[in-house]
Amino acid sequence: MNTQVPVTKMNNTSTTRALIDLNALQHNQKVLQAYAPNSQILAVVKANAYGHGMVEIAQHLSGIYALGVARLNEALMLRDAGITTPIVLLEGFFHADDIPTLVTQNLQTVIHSQQQLNAIISSDLKAPLKIWLKLDTGMHRLGFHSEQFDQAYHLLKNTENVSKPINLMTHFNCADELDNPITATQYKMFASHVKTNSGLNSVANSAAVLAWPETHADIIRPGIALYGVSPFDNKPATDFNLKAVMTLKSQLISVRSHQAGESVGYGASWTAESNTTLGVVAVGYGDGYPRMAPEGTPVLVNGRLVPIVGRVSMDMLTVDLGPHHHDQVGDDVTLWGEGLPATDVANHIGTIAYELVTKLTSRVALQYVQ
Ligand SMILES: *Cc1c(COP(=O)(O)O)cnc(C)c1O
Numbered sequence: 001m002n003t004q005v006p007v008t009k010m011n012n013t014s015t016t017r018a019l020i021d022l023n024a025l026q027h028n029q030k031v032l033q034a035y036a037p038n039s040q041i042l043a044v045v046k047a048n049a050y051g052h053g054m055v056e057i058a059q060h061l062s063g064i065y066a067l068g069v070a071r072l073n074e075a076l077m078l079r080d081a082g083i084t085t086p087i088v089l090l091e092g093f094f095h096a097d098d099i100p101t102l103v104t105q106n107l108q109t110v111i112h113s114q115q116q117l118n119a120i121i122s123s124d125l126k127a128p129l130k131i132w133l134k135l136d137t138g139m140h141r142l143g144f145h146s147e148q149f150d151q152a153y154h155l156l157k158n159t160e161n162v163s164k165p166i167n168l169m170t171h172f173n174c175a176d177e178l179d180n181p182i183t184a185t186q187y188k189m190f191a192s193h194v195k196t197n198s199g200l201n202s203v204a205n206s207a208a209v210l211a212w213p214e215t216h217a218d219i220i221r222p223g224i225a226l227y228g229v230s231p232f233d234n235k236p237a238t239d240f241n242l243k244a245v246m247t248l249k250s251q252l253i254s255v256r257s258h259q260a261g262e263s264v265g266y267g268a269s270w271t272a273e274s275n276t277t278l279g280v281v282a283v284g285y286g287d288g289y290p291r292m293a294p295e296g297t298p299v300l301v302n303g304r305l306v307p308i309v310g311r312v313s314m315d316m317l318t319v320d321l322g323p324h325h326h327d328q329v330g331d332d333v334t335l336w337g338e339g340l341p342a343t344d345v346a347n348h349i350g351t352i353a354y355e356l357v358t359k360l361t362s363r364v365a366l367q368y369v370q
Pocket residue numbers: 044046090171204205206207221222223224225231
């Protein structure tokens with residue numbers, strides 16, 4: 001028997017938890033819609049909705065065109081949870097055997113390769129598939145090369161296994177670089193491949209929704225911005241009126257005096273220069289807080305930012321509370337989210353906020369607040 005308590009059902013006395021603010025999610029959806037008033041939203045919920053809980057997030061997005069996932073099993077989890085919204089497989093199917101499931105589960109698929117194209121054409125399907133033909137405009141990861149695109153389009157147009165009109169899409173690689181003109185060039189390349197009778201067009205990820213209005217097209221595909229995190233490492237989410245959906249919280253489990261010359265943690269990597277007080281926080285890499293976080297990475301304690309000192313361990317990290325503090329065992333600590341943007345933490349660590357929010361482990365209870 002499986003006796004594991006689903007993370008979403010855990011009680012709210014967990015010391016280390018990620019608060020998921022569903023009002024902020026709905027606020028962000030409205031903000032993004034206002035940026036692209038003539039487009040519909042394909043809400044990207046892959047990777048457990050960037051760590052926010054895929055099913056709950058999907059249940060709290062209404063009026064969207066579709067949900068976007070990266071794997072068939074993610075789509076099937078949504079269907080198992082009773083979600084009937086259209087779903088797009090952003091990388092398409094990986095095995096020809098899965099094509100009939102796409103039809104029965106009402107899943108749309110991106111077609112980015114000759115193998116996928118051949119598999120669709122040679123399938124024996126009960127109903128035609130809704131597809132998104134992908135052009136490679138410069139990411140060079142997935143998508144048909146410019147010279148092969150038109151032929152792929154015509155082959156797909158001539159098979160009864162594909163529903164018409166055929167939708168077209170591409171994906172930018174540099175849309176988060178505000179002064180890089182490549183995004184505009186890539187959009188022009190995409191626009192030049194749109195056919196007279198083709199269907200919907202979809203191009204813009206979060207960065208393009210916020211920074212490249214000319215690329216909005218019919219369907220925008222925001223992920224990170226829906227979760228209230230800036231896709232730009234040098235522009236905070238508040239510049240766009242986005243609100244953090246996830247706030248990762250823990251507590252001080254020890255507050256201890258610490259003498260000048262004493263070290264802390266594994267490897268004794270940090271030594272105090274003067275007498276101070278250390279706070280021990282119940283969060284570590286076993287929760288998904290990166291071990292790579294260097295000394296000085298900010299943590300929010302009772303309204304002020306304090307630096308991490310010493311190494312992050314599996315279950316704990318230590319912060320320098322300073323000699324004149326009023327912090328107590330049991331006080332709440334924010335690792336990122338409201339009051340401390342995940343982007344700021346990511347910049348200290350040398351990663352992106354996407355990775356921080358997506359990599360929480362199952363030990364962290366997700367608590368939904370409305
Ligand atoms: C993940 C993904 C997105 C969302 O990107 P964000 O930067 O999170 O907005 C959009 N389109 C495709 C194809 C993706 O794989």
